[in-house]
Structures are given as C-alpha cells and as structure tokens.
Amino acid sequence: MVDAVLLVLREVLEAALMLSLLLALSRQYQLPLTWSLWALLLGVAGSWLLADKAYEISEALEGTGQEILNAALYALVALGFIYLAILFLIKAPAFLMNASAQTDSRALLRAVLLQPVLVAIVSLSLMREGSEIWIYLSSFQQQPDALASALIGAVIGTGIGMSLGAITYYVLIFMRPRFFLPTFLIVSTLLAGGLAMQIAKALLQIGMLDSAGPVWDSSFLVAEQTWLGELLYALLGYDAQPTPIQLVFYAAAIAPILLLALWLGVQKMRLGVQNMRNKKNA
Amino acid sequence: MKKIISRLGIMVGLASAFISPLLQAEVPTFTIEIRGHLFYPSELVVPANTKIKLLVLNKDPTPEEFESYELNREKVIMGGARATIFIGPLKPGTYPFFGEFNPKTAQGIIRVEQ
Numbered sequence: 001m002v003d004a005v006l007l008v009l010r011e012v013l014e015a016a017l018m019l020s021l022l023l024a025l026s027r028q029y030q031l032p033l034t035w036s037l038w039a040l041l042l043g044v045a046g047s048w049l050l051a052d053k054a055y056e057i058s059e060a061l062e063g064t065g066q067e068i069l070n071a072a073l074y075a076l077v078a079l080g081f082i083y084l085a086i087l088f089l090i091k092a093p094a095f096l097m098n099a100s101a102q103t104d105s106r107a108l109l110r111a112v113l114l115q116p117v118l119v120a121i122v123s124l125s126l127m128r129e130g131s132e133i134w135i136y137l138s139s140f141q142q143q144p145d146a147l148a149s150a151l152i153g154a155v156i157g158t159g160i161g162m163s164l165g166a167i168t169y170y171v172l173i174f175m176r177p178r179f180f181l182p183t184f185l186i187v188s189t190l191l192a193g194g195l196a197m198q199i200a201k202a203l204l205q206i207g208m209l210d211s212a213g214p215v216w217d218s219s220f221l222v223a224e225q226t227w228l229g230e231l232l233y234a235l236l237g238y239d240a241q242p243t244p245i246q247l248v249f250y251a252a253a254i255a256p257i258l259l260l261a262l263w264l265g266v267q268k269m270r271l272g273v274q275n276m277r278n279k280k281n282a
Numbered sequence: 283m284k285k286i287i288s289r290l291g292i293m294v295g296l297a298s299a300f301i302s303p304l305l306q307a308e309v310p311t312f313t314i315e316i317r318g319h320l321f322y323p324s325e326l327v328v329p330a331n332t333k334i335k336l337l338v339l340n341k342d343p344t345p346e347e348f349e350s351y352e353l354n355r356e357k358v359i360m361g362g363a364r365a366t367i368f369i370g371p372l373k374p375g376t377y378p379f380f381g382e383f384n385p386k387t388a389q390g391i392i393r394v395e396q
Contacts, residue, residue, distance in 0.1 A: 003385055003386070007382060007383070054345070054358065054360050055360045055363060058358065058359070058360060058363060058365065059363065063364070063365065063366045064366075066357065066358065067357075132347070132358060135345045135358055135360070136345070136347075136383050138344075138345065139344035139345050139346075139361075139383055142343075142344075201354060204354075204368065205355055205357065205367055205368060206366070206368060207309070207333070207335070207366075207368035210333070211333065211368070211369075211370065211371065212371070213371065213372075213373060214354075219351075223351070224351045225351050239354065240351070241352075241354060243354075
C-alpha cells in the first residue's frame, strides 16, 4: 500500500501544483474558474485512454512511441507556460482593469485564448502522469487483495497530492497581487525550463540525442529520490545529474521570457529617466 | 539541373546527419529480462564511456516501469512488451535501477567498468 501511495503521489503532485498555480492565477485576476472542470475531465479521460492504448503507443515508431508522445506533451505544456508568462508580462494590468467591466474582460480572455491554454496545460499534464497510475493499477487485475490495497494507497496518494495542491492554492490567493505576479512569472519560467529538460531526457532515452557526462552531480546535496528531491522535481524539473543538452533545452525554454522581461525593464527605466528629465526641464 | 542535384545532395546530407543517430548500428546492446517481478541479470557489466542500448524484455503479463535515478531513465514496459533504452556514455561506477511498480523485488545494478 505504501508503494502505491508514493507512486500515485509522485504522479499526481506535478499536475496538482500546476492546477493550484493556474487556479490561483484565475482567482487573483477574477477570471472564471470553469476551465478547471474541463481540464480535470479531459485529463482523467485522456489518461485512461493513454493507459488503455499504452501497448500500441510504446510499440509505435519503432518502440519510441512512448518517449515521442511524452516529449510532445511536455513541449505543449512548456509552450503553454511560456505563453502565459509572456502574456502576463505584457498584459497583466489589462486583466486587472477589465475585471470590473465584464464584457471587455470576456472579449480579452477570448482573444488571447486564455481558457483553452489553461485547460491544455492541466489536462495534458494530468494525462501523462495519470496514465501511469492506471497502468500501475491494471497490474493488480488478477490479484483482488493486492488490488484493494493498491486502490486504498492510490486514494491516499491522490488525497495527499490534492492537499498539497490546496495549501499551495491558498498561499497563492492570499498573496497581494503585487507579489503574486512576480511569483507566478518566476514559477512559470522555472516550470517551462524543467519541462524542456524532460523533453531532452525523453529524446536521450531513445538515442535521438547523444548524451555526454552530467554537467554536475548535486545528488549529495538533494538526491532525486528524497522528498525534497521529488518536490523540487515536480516544481522545477530538478535533476541531480543533468547532461549538457538538457541544460541547453532549459536555457532555450526560459530565454524568451527572460529576454522579454529584460527588454520591458529597460523600457521602463528609459521612461523613468525621460520623466525625470521632463520634470527637471519644467 | 546540376543545381537541383547539388541541392538534393545537401538535403540528403543534412537529413542523414539528423537520422544517423537513429540508426545506431554500432551501439553495443545488452538485454535484461523481467520475470516474476525480478530482473535477470540483476547485475549487468557494461563498458565505460560508451553509448549503450539496453533491451528490456518484460516476460511478465503485468506492466513494469524501468526506473533509475542514477541513470536518469524511466520507461513503462507493458506486460509481454520490450523496451529499448539508451544509456551512457557513463563513467565507471555502479548505477542501480529498479521496477517502480514492484520496487521491493525488482532491483538491479549496472556496473560500468573500464
């Protein structure tokens, strides 16, 4: 049962934290929350479908189907976070201002496809992680006793994962908007980087990318199999022994967000300097 | 016409540069079997600083997940299915792996030697 708790928690944690982050984002900006129901529904249904077709998927593309599919799912979710980060870097004030004027807000939401992006991020993460839970549980089909214990473990694991998600959610919604936005942007950036690293890992596994020795080994500090390691993995895609190509993927994912933030910062500074000059002249 | 042929040549060259890692004809292959939630062999010796192809055959009717934190690999292998996992080049040392679905029994080590 303990094995089942740990396995399910590990799978559920990442999707739960993403869901909490995006729900908190919606609350902070007074956006509708209905997307989350669709995300959960699609995610659970999709995970079941992926588990049901797992054999065909892993045999596809000369035995690389599983990794290619995972890489694609990681890529879509990473792109989702990059998009959200860029959107809120540029447009965050517009979302807040329009919250009072319902009609404008709705038009803006539709224009930027915010809800489909939120649904996609959570449902695709849930699909990938959840399918492993179904496959795991299916292995007990022939042993009713073991199945009962594994199911109880799965429920407990899901419960713990959801509780951790709930704690994260409440911490985030009680933050002041001033602090929430930077937190959201930083977490989104780290998530995008971590997911990109997972893409590289999947491609390394099927030999599509060539591996070199790890750049560093921080497993003496935080080993991946420890609790902190698992949490950091779910949050940031923490890897104790990343290879150079993984870091290249990480950098490529976070670069657009960082460059835009830098550019916006420079613009703001210029504007500030100009305002000061204007004041002096006046 | 010459131009087209030379362009085609460049395209084929580029394509093969991308595809060549996929062919992997020269990569040494090692086989591990899963039977009764156990790995056979449970200790595999492989050469250091070499890219290696692991062929994991799941002879059980139940699925298993090949996982290793040290090798940085994880792959679900359905019952009766086979999985290909590329590892390395690795430094000499021991790299434990386990079956995530049966972590108590399914355990093994890859020993990398010069």
